[in-house]
Amino acid sequence: MAIFDFKDDEALGKVVAVDTATVVVRVDSLDRLRTIQVNRLTVLRSSKAGHHLIGLITRITRKIDEEGKSADTASETGDAALPENNLVRITLIGTFKDRDGEALNVFLRTLETVPDIDSFCFALDGKRLTAFMQVISNVAMEGPRLSLGRFTLDDDAEAFLNGNKLFQRHAVIVGSTGSGKSWTTARLLDQMAALPQANAILFDIHGEYKPLKGDAFRHIRIAGPKDVEKGSVLKDGVLYLPYWLLGYEAIVSLFVDRSDQNAPNQSMMITKNILEAKRAALTGSEHAAVLENFTIDSPVPFDLNTVLEELTNLNCQMEPGTRSGEKQGPYHGKFTRLISRLEAKRADRRLGFLFQPPKECMAMSWLEEMIHQLIAGRGAQSDKKGGIKIIDFSEVPSDVLPLMVSLLARAIFTTNQWTERSKRHPIALMCDEAHLYIPERAGADSSDAVSVEIFERIAKEGRKYGIGLVVISQRPAEVNRTVLSQCSNVIAMRLTNGDDQAVIKRLLPDSLGSFGDLLPVLDTGEALVVGDASLLPTRIRVAKPSQEPDSQTVSFWDRWNDSTPRADTKNAVSAWRQQSFQL
Ligand SMILES: Nc1ncnc2c1ncn2[C@@H]1O[C@H](COP(=O)(O)OP(=O)(O)O)[C@@H](O)[C@H]1O
Ligand SMILES: [Mg+2]
Structure with a gap:
């Protein structure tokens, strides 16, 4: 059964202007104008039989008459000679079809037509709104149903x-x-x-x-x-989330301080050493096939100790000098901060999930x-x-x-x-x-x-x-x-x-x-x-x-009004020290 069985005399008014997706409706009756609100729904007759357009009221205006008096005062003074000229702007949001192929009562988010000038506009409320909302729900029912709640416009419609x-x-x-x-x-x-x-x-x-x-x-x-x-x-x-899952970007952001002048060297060397550690872990193992294509980002467990040792060696390295003695190696002293950051993070109890995996x-x-x-x-x-x-x-x-x-x-x-x-x-x-x-x-x-x-x-x-x-x-x-x-x-x-x-x-x-x-x-x-x-x-x-x-x-006032005091400083401080709620 068609749910939009409006009679002409129920209309709010008639369309006076049409744009691509907005229409303006003139409402002659002040009483009807008072029943509508912004953001409520309206129904407009379409030029196609059996089709209606659904619109959302976006603006309601009351026109001032020529003498500068509002139309309201005019009607109160009973001056019938001054016509009401109240306008309602409506955004069209979809088309409702009584029948679409086999299906009855179908709502579509498309506008195949726009209303003609002088076509009637009706407020969507009461039983019709309920019926419409149920149609909207039913349409969604074709797919799997996910019920969020109820419409504010109509409590009965899910x-x-x-x-x-x-x-x-x-x-x-x-x-x-x-x-x-x-x-x-x-x-x-x-x-x-x-x-x-x-x-x-x-x-x-x-x-x-x-x-x-x-x-x-x-x-x-x-x-x-x-x-x-x-x-x-x-x-x-x-x-x-063990450290070996970290990708290159994450490793660098975690260990390398970008403001350090040695940052490029540090990023390069830590990458190189992690790659080597991963290669060592794979070599000769049952996963040797991974060796051909693995990268710094590949999730391969490796030993962080060997990386740290290698960096420490480079940081202290001396090499034969030009004359008799030794001179400092190319990375001598350049990794000191990197190493201390690495060691600090590794020892941080709060980061145990990263650096102390079982x-x-x-x-x-x-x-x-x-x-x-x-x-x-x-x-x-x-x-x-x-x-x-x-x-x-x-x-x-x-x-x-x-x-x-x-x-x-x-x-x-x-x-x-x-x-x-x-x-x-x-x-x-x-x-x-x-x-x-x-x-x-x-x-x-x-x-x-x-x-x-x-x-x-x-x-x-x-x-x-x-x-x-x-x-x-x-x-x-x-x-x-x-x-x-x-x-x-x-x-x-x-x-x-x-x-x-x-x-x-x-x-x-x-x-x-x-x-x-x-x-x-x-x-x-x-x-x-x-x-x-x-x-x-x-x-x-x-x-x-x-x-x-x-x-x-937290209900502050109610808590403050409780007869029983509450405090748990001792456990809180322990939890703070141990960085864990599980004491
Ligand atoms: N749908 C709802 N119906 C009734 N009460 C609600 C609803 N959603 C939230 N509340 C109330 O608001 C409080 C805060 O909600 P919550 O979802 O935790 O807010 P947020 O996550 O946005 O900070 C809840 O404790 C509850 O009392
Ligand atoms: Mg929340």
Whole structure:
């Protein structure tokens, strides 16, 4: 049954001007004008029978009459001689067809026609809005259903996203702190968790997602100092990122101080020695085949001690002099700072996950095992559990965070690149607090730059290799623009900062006009959703996730009003000293 059974006398008014995608409607009745609002939906009759155009109200104006009095005063004084001339500007956003081939009630994001001058415009509300929203949902139902919540416009209509398009074309979830990003992320995870082959990695920077339980989830912690002491390994849910996984750029940014005048020599020599150490590890082993093509970036375990020894030798080397005695070798004293940096990092307890890996992490086969756990969907995991991997970085020092997150991202990207197309299983990378490791301003050659480079690559090419990005941030203005601009889906929660609003408004299609002005006034848990994955740009009230993340929102006043005191300084100081929460 056709849902748009409007009668002519219900019309708001008639079209007086038509542009490519905007129309202006004149509304003669002041009462009708008062019932409508900006950002609500309207229906316009199309020139084709059985077609309607759907529009979003972007502006409502009341014309001042010739004598300079507003039309309002005119009508109040009952002066019928002065005509109302109230205009409503509408952006057309799609076409609704009563029938499209076999299918009934179809909504398309395209405009095949525009309305004629004098055609009627109706407000979309009440039962018709409910019916329309259900159609929108049903359309999305053709693909796999991903239910985000309900439409603010109509509580009865469930809001679905297209799960294919959301991840294919990447997404951003933005909003000021406390606006509901983590809950929205948890809601997405909820929906994913129901799929038998779900596959995702969530970079959990603050350990917020620990409370998510169930067979769909696997919690993995980057090894903290205590784990290193205990020698916990992958099967205990503890992940090391041993130094031999670092690529050239990462090694240089970690060990070489660019401002040092010997930096070029240092980069060159450390590279040369690492290459040699890798070659030595491969020579005569069962992996000798790798020798022919390996590079400094190849993930081959090597002995860092031999590299350090070699650098130390060069740093002290003397060679026969021209006359009788000896003179200093070409690198004499040039590596002193490099060596001390290397030694300091290697001894740093907080970096144990990098430099003090247990023996099992020094085997070639460990990488396969580790990557498999990260990259395999639920059904392909050895225990048939945990397709959604939540990786807890909360004990990773912030200065190396970009390097470590990007190391994992690079490993996943590269593995998918080298997987035969038919065997590739798509994976979503969910990047919470993305501004921390995909920053807009990254110093050249810094660890930030290393991270930005790999995420830019994933944003641009990920789709080909079945990698979807979900960038989550409270400061979109501080997230790399190239990465953001590749995200075709925007889930924007309340944003109060002007710079952040500007960045997000730029991601919204121009035609939406003032839609973005809603950003600062959204309620907690409410989102503007625009993009490939939703047929209609809409305002959605995101449903509560079945398991809530640990949002760490502290109720100051209530706590201060508690009768029981609380303090735990002793443990806090111990944890600080030991750089670990596990005492
Ligand atoms: N969809 C929602 N429905 C109801 N309350 C919500 C919703 N989303 C968030 N909240 C409330 O807001 C708080 C902060 O949400 P959170 O997702 O942690 O914000 P963010 O990650 O953006 O800082 C939550 O503790 C919860 O009380
Ligand atoms: Mg959060």
